[in-house]
Amino acid sequence: MPQSLAQIYVHLVFSTKGRVPLIPAEDAPRLHAYLAGAGQAIECPALLVGGVTDHVHILFRLSKNRALSDAVKELKVESSKWMKEQGVREFGWQAGYGAFSIGAAQAEAVTEYIRNQEQHHRRRTFQEEFRELLRRYQVEFDEAYVWD
Numbered sequence: 001m002p003q004s005l006a007q008i009y010v011h012l013v014f015s016t017k018g019r020v021p022l023i024p025a026e027d028a029p030r031l032h033a034y035l036a037g038a039g040q041a042i043e044c045p046a047l048l049v050g051g052v053t054d055h056v057h058i059l060f061r062l063s064k065n066r067a068l069s070d071a072v073k074e075l076k077v078e079s080s081k082w083m084k085e086q087g088v089r090e091f092g093w094q095a096g097y098g099a100f101s102i103g104a105a106q107a108e109a110v111t112e113y114i115r116n117q118e119q120h121h122r123r124r125t126f127q128e129e130f131r132e133l134l135r136r137y138q139v140e141f142d143e144a145y146v147w148d
Helices: 028-041 068-085 104-115 126-136
Strands: 008-015 046-052 055-062 098-102
Touching (some): 008 068, 055 104, 098 126
Antiparallel strands (some): 008 055, 008 098, 046 055
């Protein structure tokens, strides 16, 4: 086959260091737009970026030319720099992340889930949500190593 083709959707989740609420609600749309632009720059276009004060969710298409870990690193480094430039000097992302593959048929449901982040977090914490995502996506984990 002379051409390489891929359509890999990823639901990416990561939080601020220590899950400290460092993303002011009024700045969140600009951060989300910045993350989408950073993804576009590395050929990993975002379908949607959302979240709340202590974490983000990004639904994006992974470039056939990028390793997932490299894409995540680039998104986190560039957005962390940007947040510091915006005056949030103590800003930083947690070391780890959750990345879950989804099929194209699931993209709409994940998009809706990301859109409703504020509603979800009226009822549960990031930790509760993340544990549920790990269970839903059938990711084995050791609680002792999930949180920094």
